[in-house]
Each structure stands twice: as C-alpha cells, then as structure tokens.
Amino acid sequence: MIWFVAGMLLIALSGVPGLFADRHGRGGERLACLLVLAGSAAVAGGVIIALASGAPALLTRPWTVPGGELALRLDPLAALFILPLCLVVGGGAVYGLGYWPQREHPGNGRRFRLFYGLLGASMLLVLTADNSLLFLFAWEVMAVTAFFLVTTEQERAEARRAGFIYLVTAHAGALALFALFALLAQETGSLHFPAAASLAGGSATLLFLLGLFGFGFKAGLMPLHIWLPIAHAAAPSHASALLSGIVLKTGIYGLLRLTSFFAVIPPWWGWTVLLLGVISGVFGVALALAQHDLKRLLAYHSVENIGIITIGIGLALLGRSFGLPELTLLAMSGALLHVVNHGLFKSLLFYSAGSVVHATGSREIDHYGGLLRQQPWTAVCFLAGAVAICGLPPFNGFVSEWLIYLAAFGASRGEGLNLRLAVLAAPALALIGGLAVACFVKVFGVTFLGAPRSAAAATVNHDAAPSMRGPMLALLLACAWIGLLPGTLAPLLQSAVATWVTPVKAVNLAAPLAPLPLVGATGWVLLIYLAGLGWWLHRRTRQAPRDVSTWGCGYAAPTPRMQYTASSFADLLVSQFRFGLWTERHGGKVSGIFPTTREFASHTPDAVLDRVLVPGFRSLARGCSWLRARVQNGRVPTYLLYVALTLLTLLIVTAR
C-alpha cells in the first residue's frame, strides 16, 4: 500500500516542478514525464504486491473533515481498473514529449502537465476510496482537472464549448451522486462504504436510479453521452486517450461498486442496464459510422464499447437476480476484461490518430489517404487497434466479447422467459461487431490506403516520433498479450468477480473460463497461417511490375479525388439507420444535360445533444423570456396587482 500511495503522490505532483522551469526549455517536461513514469511503476508494483497477498490492502487514517476518513481499499476489482490506468497514464506522459512538446506549446504545455498528473492521481483515489466523502472529493477533482485538459486550447471556440458542455454534464452527474451518497449514509449510518451484499430493502431502487444517472453521465451511456464526442475531439490526443480509455471507466467502476453493496438485485435492474447497453452499442457505432472527423468518430466508438461493457454488466446483474453464478461470472469477467481492453486499444487508436493529426494538421478523414507509405509504424499500430476494437481475433477485443457472448448464450438455458429473452443480446452484439468492422475498415482504408486526397496528406514526411512510437508499441503488445494468452488473466478476473459478488462455493468457477487458452491458441495459428501465406505471396509477387496504375475500367485519367470517400463508403449503411441518425445533406442535385459545378456535403449531428437538448433548451429559454415579458411588463397597475395578490395570499396563509 505504501508503494501505491507514494506512486499516487508522485503522479499528482508531477506537473509542479515544471511550473518553475523555463517556458521554452525541455527540462520541465522531461522531469514531469519521469515522475509520472516512476509513479505509474510504483502504483503498478503496489497493486501487484496487494494482489499477490490475496487479501484486499487497506489504509485508514483520520481526516479532519466531519464524517470523512482517509480510507483506501485496494481489491481485485479496483486493480483491474488501475492496471490499464498505469499503462495509459505513463504512456501518455511519454507520448506527450513528442506530441505536445513544451517548445511548440509554451503557452499551455505546463498547465496541461499539471492537470494531467492531477487527473491521473485523482482517478487512482476514486478507484480506491472506501469512504463516501473521500470518493466525492476525488470525483470532483477528477471532473475539474479533466475540464482543464479538454480546454487546453482555450483560445479555440470549439474547445471552450466542449469544456462548457462537459462541465455542465459532469456536475449534473455529480449532483445525483451527492444525493446518492447522502441516502446511502442515511441507510447505513456511516459514510464508510458498506461491505459487499450488505444492503437490503429500503431505498434500493432510488439509490440504483441515482447511481445509474450519475455514473451513466461519466461513463457516457447513450442518452447521457452528450459531452463525450466534442470533448474527445477538442482535447489533445493523449488527453483524449486518457479521457476515453480511463475516465469513462470510473463511471463503470462506480456502477459496479454501487451494485455490489446490495444483497438482492431485482430483475428489472439487469434489464434496464442491458437495454441501455444495447442502445448505446448500436447507436454509438451507427453514429460513429456517419462521422468524418477522426477523433469524433473514435469518441462515438467509446459510447459503443461502453455499451458492450454495460451489456455484460446487465447480464451479470440478471445472473445475480436469478441465482446463476456461472452466468454472472462469464458476463462480469467479460465486462471487466472489456474495461481493460477498451482502455488499451482505444488509447492505441487515439495515439495513432494523434500521430496522423500531428502530421497532416487535419482531423477530417476525407483529407487523408495513402499515409501508410509515409507512416508505416502508425499504420501498423492503428491497424492492430482497429482489429482489436472490432472484436476480431487474434487481439484482445475478441476475448472479452467472447465471454459476454457465452453469458448471453448461457441465459437461454435459464428458467423462465424473463431470463431467456436476454439471449437477444447476442444478435445485438453481432450487429455491433459487424458495424464496427465496417467503420474501422472505412477509417483504416481511407486514412492509410489509396492515394493522398489532399495536398496536406501528399506532403506528409514523417512518421510518429520515437517518443510517440514507444507507448504505441507498448499498448500494441499489451493488446496482443491479452488476445494471445488470455488464460493468464483468468485468476485475476475470477477474484475480481468474487469481490463484486460473494461466490456460491458449490460451483466450480474455473470451468467456464477453461477454454480461454484454446481461444488464444487459435489466435496463434491464425497469425502463423497469415504470416506463412503472406510471405509466400510476397515472394511470388516480388518480380511483378509495379509501375502500372489501378484498373479504372478503361478510364485513362483517374485522379485521387475519384476515390471512394469515408462518407460515400458509409452511406449505404448510414441510410439503413435513417430513423435514428437524421443525416443532413446539402446540395448534390445535378440537373440539365451539361451540369455546372455542384457541391455536396453531408453531416450527422449528435442525435441527443444537437437534435433534442439544444433545440429543447433553446425553446425553453424562449418560453421563459416570453413569460418574463408578460410578468414584468413595466405597467404600474400590474405590479400593484402583484402586491395585492401577495398580501391576500399571506393573509390566507396566516389566517389558517
């Protein structure tokens, strides 16, 4: 535990020495990076020591805040969230040396690093807090520091808007959490977190709904995801990676911690969570498909992956309601592993996207093309991340989705239609998977393959700097490790699930996870096959003439602008989702025999924020100003009437 606390403090203070360093020098950023790395290593070491000891590590110190207590608890459930955090926070610090160097960003580099360290440490505190007040304190620090990361480039209107919307949603969620923990304290009589499965009856339903709302905002569940796309797009790429890979997961962690307190879980909780997961998954990926801003697209994929995690949690809750420990184990280990996996591959994708944005200066996918030649490292890392996020073997995404699928199939064997219908999560996951493949083939193909579509893409002359490449390769290795050796994680998953719900001893919980090594072995065989066949093809085509142009069906003068764009690639699928996306199309109509130049643009705004909330609040504001104009109409008789009416009301009230 001492290692853990020391590491947390190192990360928290990593940005402080830099504040006194030279604005244009490299010393401050190197020191900060070193401190974050040392802190991450210490935290990871502390977690591993705690895990090896078998019992949760505890630390309790008095705190002067009334009711508060400096109580930390490091159990396997928290460890599964902390380990990817260490990798992403440490990797992001190294990545920042190349991506956001102090000499290129003298204005905001030091501030960025200060809040980066604070955010990392506050998340560690959130994940280990064992006291409501401490949790809320860490939660607020996390929300505010993340706000400063989103608004790093505060001179841009886009970043300011993103920061504002993020702050509003973060505090709407926090409000629900204040109510939640106040109720919880009333229920248990203490601000200390209750033990697992110790709460029964009372205001359980209200607690659950408040938690779903408050934590759902942070996690980005579908109708509450509104802050996510703009904030991820506006922040620098390594901050986006941290936001998307780790910060969202604190919402999931909160939901898991909360549901672990209850002794009895009604079936409708599981169903609600499951349905929210399916909606987030399907519409998240459909909205992603319709985007042509690279980072916004990745942000919508976070909504999709949170949906997949939530499907797993929903199935696990159902498993608890119906007393099926095997189902609970499979679903919850799938959800937890997906938490880890998403943290890894989404960070990998954001890092490689950052490398592309850094080189081309644009976030529009349709401005890229053919970058694989100039950025081979970035392309390979992005490809691996894309294969992983689509849930395809041999990478890690498949393993966690496989576990959730097995849980869904397991539900079909349950008693009663109420549980059996949960099997419908499997076709939904298949649809999500298919759409994700479509989306990432689009992004990878349009960005890295074909011919450059713009002058900026044609003049790219550098790959990711070595300091950016290192973290990318480390994440790639982590993805491949989980995909190819998934059996190594089975014990940790099992003990994490046991933290969440006390297992029924009669069931052999190792059996459902037993085929994991076979899944990994299939991945190895696939890799060997692909390598063998690819090597043979490469040898066979080495002599082939390569100075011919692509076959254009007889057309002799093709230009790069004739290539399929990201929007046209997705159009056929997006048109299937017309009912939920409402894509806007401008222009494009051609008339006459010899049409002149025409323009066409399509844009898919967010279904909730831009379609419902903004117009809704705008008309609400208009309604209020209309009402104010009626009430405050500037005529003295009306005001006298108000005075008379008030007096009359007071008289009636006091007379009774």
Added chain:
Amino acid sequence: MEMLARTALHLLLLLLVAPLLQGVIVRTKALFAGRVGAPLLQPYHDLARLLRKECVVSRTTTWVFLAGPAAGVAVPILAALFMPFGALPAPIAFTGDLLLFVYLFGVARFFTVASALDTGSSFEGMGGAREVTFACLAEPIVLFCLIVLARIADALSLTALLGPHLAATWRGPAGLSLGLVVVCLLVVLLVENSRIPFDDPNTHLELTMIHEVMVLDHSGPPLAMVLYGAALKLMVLGAPIVRLLLPVNTGSWAGDALVFLGGMLLLAMLIGVIESIMARLRLVRIPQVLIGTTMLSGFALVLVLR
C-alpha cells in the same frame, strides 16, 4: 495419432474438394442454359494456370493489397477445423468455438475490404462498402440460427450443435425451427459467397458487382488465392446446411465422408439451380431481404424459446 489422421482427412477433404463445387455449380447452370458447359475439373485448371502466371500490381498499393488474399485463404482453412463435415466431428471442439468461427470470417472480411481500398479505385471502394453493409445485416441472422441450434442441442460447440441428435429433432416439435434455420443459413450462404440473387459472379458490369469488383486489381497468384479462398468459404459455410439436411451417421468414417461429399455436391447443384431460375435482386432490395430473413430467424428462435 488418430487425432492427427482426423485433422488430415478433414483438411484434405476441404482443400481437394472445394474447387469441384464451383465446377458443379457452373455445370448445372450450363445444363439449364442448354449448353454443354466447362468440364467439372475446370476450376482446378484455372487455379493452376493463375498460379503459374505473372501478376501486375498497381503503384498505389502496399502490403495490405496482399493481406486480403492471404486472409481469404487462411481463415476458411482455420475455421474448417471447428466445423464438423457431416458426421465427421471437427478436429477442434470446445465450448464457445462457434463464436470464434463467426468472428474468424470477420477477419477475412476486414482484410479483403482493406485490400480493395488499397487500390484507391472508386469501383473497389464501392464493392467494399456493399460487402460490409450486407455482412452487417447477415451477422445477426447467423447468431439467431446459432442460438436456435444451441438451445436445441444444449451445448456451445459446433460439433455438438450439429451432432447425431438432429435426426430426432426433425421429427420432434423443434423440427419447424430447424427448417427455418436451414432456409436462413442458405440465404447467408448465398450472401456471403456473393451468389445470385444477391450478387452475380459472372456479371461484366463493374457498377453492379459486389465481391467481384473488390478483386478487380488482383491477378496471377493473388487472384488464384482469392478464387481458392472463395471456394473454401463456400464449402465451409455449406457444411452446416448439408449436416442439417442429411443428419445421417453411418458409423464408419468412409461412409460419413461419402454422405457428406454427396450432400455437398447436391448443395452445389441446388445453388446452380437457384442461380439459373432466379434473377439478380436490385441493390436496394438486398437489405430488405436480409432484414426479412432476420425476422424469419427471430421467429425460429421464438419457437424454441417459449
């Protein structure tokens, strides 16, 4: 030792017979059209000729261009290890292998479409867009069918799903569901292998193609691998349909293999007949047919879930 022999038999059946099915389809279509048609072994000659040829590679392409054909062959061979061929059990079977089977084909699709986009041709981009769209709509159908089969067999590996209990199931109350599953799997087979009524492998107009247009730029050995991969995929995806329709266990491996081969040839003839008597659907109709089939598979699930 026996395990090795079984794997070898499994792979030999797949690798040797797959191109023959293409020959049978072409021959059936020729008979319907009143022509003599190409010899049954023509696909083998075609493959041998293409493997000998030199190839041409566009200057826009990179190594991804070759990854498509490599994945196209590697994936069906690997996936076949999980799929029982008739009564011959699969060499590898474990709980949950059916999902690995489905997702392996996702890998093949990812790299085939990526290698199409690598050429920078608008035609190939168009083909890729159509391929992923129809695959998205076909994937829930496969899952519905697998759930139905898993519910009937109460197991989660393909070998157990397509086990000897099927003969009894046809006669039982779940027979109707099984019938619907066969229809749905046949639709998926036709979509995934780009067959009429969803796609026409013989079309000559690039604008209307789906799969063929994605491989316009492949030639020589890469094209041979694309064609061979397509033949393997037809056989691997056709195997469950044959097993569902011919749930016969003869007791000896030779008999089982013969029943399976006979079934595969019949299935190839059936595909030839469908291709001869049906017209190609308009592109906008294909999603509607696929969503309709999803409903059908959902109905099959309702029948076994209640």
